[in-house]
Amino acid sequence: MRRALGLLALAALGALLVWAVTGLADFGHPRGPYATAGVDLMLKERHVDNTVVGVTFDLRGIDTLGEELILFCAALGATLLLRSQRGEGRAEEAAERSEAERPRIPPSLRAAGAYLVGPTLMLAVYAIAHGYLTPGGGFQGGVIAAAALLLVYAAGQLVAIERVRPVALVELAEAVGAAAYVLVAIGGIVFAAVAMGNFLGFGTEGSLISGGTIPVLNAAVGVEVTGALTLILTEFLDQARLRHSRS
């Protein structure tokens, strides 16, 4: 009975979906007006090549501010919740013990991990630094940077990762990134009379100095995302290790 009802609902939903799809415009047509207007506007008014990053950090910069604060709060909340479940000292103790008990990681995996750390970090820096010139940007670069730190762990260098991601520094990066974005937004009020106003010189399009406040905000988001993601993954890792050492 339940199965029949479910199948009936699915069939009805499928029919509605097919009906909706037949009413869609043809694939790729018509082009939305913003497809060209956005590129034009960003290139001429802001001297930025990557329209996506330009729109994200300028036209709809306030939305991005909200998004960034969401990530900030999420990382903060996850950390608070997970840390309340364990003492600070216990985590380090457990980490040391679990390192000793750790099953052997295949040398090939360690080598691959260690080899990939450098290029991945390089890609992250490139994605952030050239975000407003080529595809990329603060968010993408930040995620890649956090992935590089994870690779250090995958390579089995737990001792190394303790040094690479001192928790205080990661927390600081998260806070500084978020604060820098807010400060630039307020700077708009001071220097351009509107919040998020682009108050720096626009520079030459295609060069590293272009887009006014866009590269600054881009870098702020990069630092913030790296910090937030590393913090969340670190807490998750600590949780898994804590259990590991207790069993």
Next chain:
Amino acid sequence: MSALHTVALLAVAVTATATVLVREPPRQLVVAGFFGLALAVLFMVLGAPDVALSQIGVSTVAVPVMGLLTLARMARREDEEDE
């Protein structure tokens, strides 16, 4: 729609179905990573490299790792309850 679009869309359909059909959570996470990668290829083919980069970062790095760590922790808890 070009052949490339069709291939990318098909890859998304296949990996998405596979994600649903695999019932074991750890395996499912890995398959879901491939699903994310297929989506990234589709975004790339559709001319949105920025979105593709975000997709790669989130679906092949952040989500599988968080999922695996959560599963690792839950497995330990079950071990403790058995003892």
